[in-house]
Amino acid sequence: MLIKTKGIVLRFVKYKESSVIATIYTEKEGLVSVIANSVRSKNSAGKIALFQPMSLVDLVLYFNHSKNISRVSEIKSTHPLHQLKQDPIKSTIAFFLTEVLNKCLKEEVGNQPLFTFIEKSIIDLDTRKDAFHNFHLIFLIKLSQYFGFRPVSTNDFIEQIANKSFYKDKKNLAKLEVLLTSDFEDVILLESTTRYTLLLDLLEYYQNHIELGKIKSIDILHELLHS
Structure with a gap:
């Protein structure tokens, strides 16, 4: 048909x-x-x-x-996604998101809310003029909601990762708390090392719920955002 x-x-x-x-x-x-x-x-x-x-x-x-x-x-x-093709940072973020989605999306049935979220997120990344360096972090948090394991609090998140000591620093804990409730347009000031640590911890959190395997684009993404 x-x-x-x-x-x-x-x-x-x-x-x-x-x-x-x-x-x-x-x-x-x-x-x-x-x-x-x-x-x-x-x-x-x-x-x-x-x-x-x-x-x-x-x-x-x-x-x-x-x-x-x-x-x-x-x-x-x-x-047409012109900016995703032309902007190296956006292109690398999109490449990372594609790699994650390839690992996460398995269902051969329609899920309109999930589809709409991903579609709107891609368009948002393409058209956004600023505040997109943390886009991939916020995307991962929002995406987890559609799979039923979005962290309900900082404690919920920290309990499921190995890197608990990082969040004993109140500044790092505060960054995590802000990140867990942020939208794409929010400006969150993160040092590149903090952003990288948060990304690794988010992926570990995912691994506890979905078999991701190795995400190959992490280091490229970190290098580009650090430059």
Whole structure:
């Protein structure tokens, strides 16, 4: 059957001479694998760009619940994400978020609130002119709510990580407290080492609930934010 849905591209691999197989998180069906033909040919008019990670798209799919892969009938961009492509810090944050989402998103059923949160977050990161150096930290905290394990307090968070001594310093504890209740537009002044420590602790917190494995982009992100 044909279905129309919005989607967020998470990754793709080349397939045969001119096709790709992509993993897309969709509004209606959750995580789906799709094949798109002739998007890498000379006459494809740059369609391969639509399959770059974090691309926001409208899709028409030949979809069958009994099959592992669906075929793309139509695809178009819903938001060009110019800044995510041009700004090195935003690009690196987006790369990190994509890596985390690839680990976290498993359900093959629609979850509109989760989809909408991710979609709006990507657009927010793309269009935001300032106050985005802590975006990835706030995103992780907000995302955890949709998986049912958002920390309800600083104590709840600290009890689930090994680095408890870091938060015995009242300044560090205060930063954590602010972070746990912040929105993307809030300005939080963090030293790069503190930001890095908070990120590592957040990922450890996630590991207690979801099997993330190693997140390879952490060091690149830290290096860029530190420069």
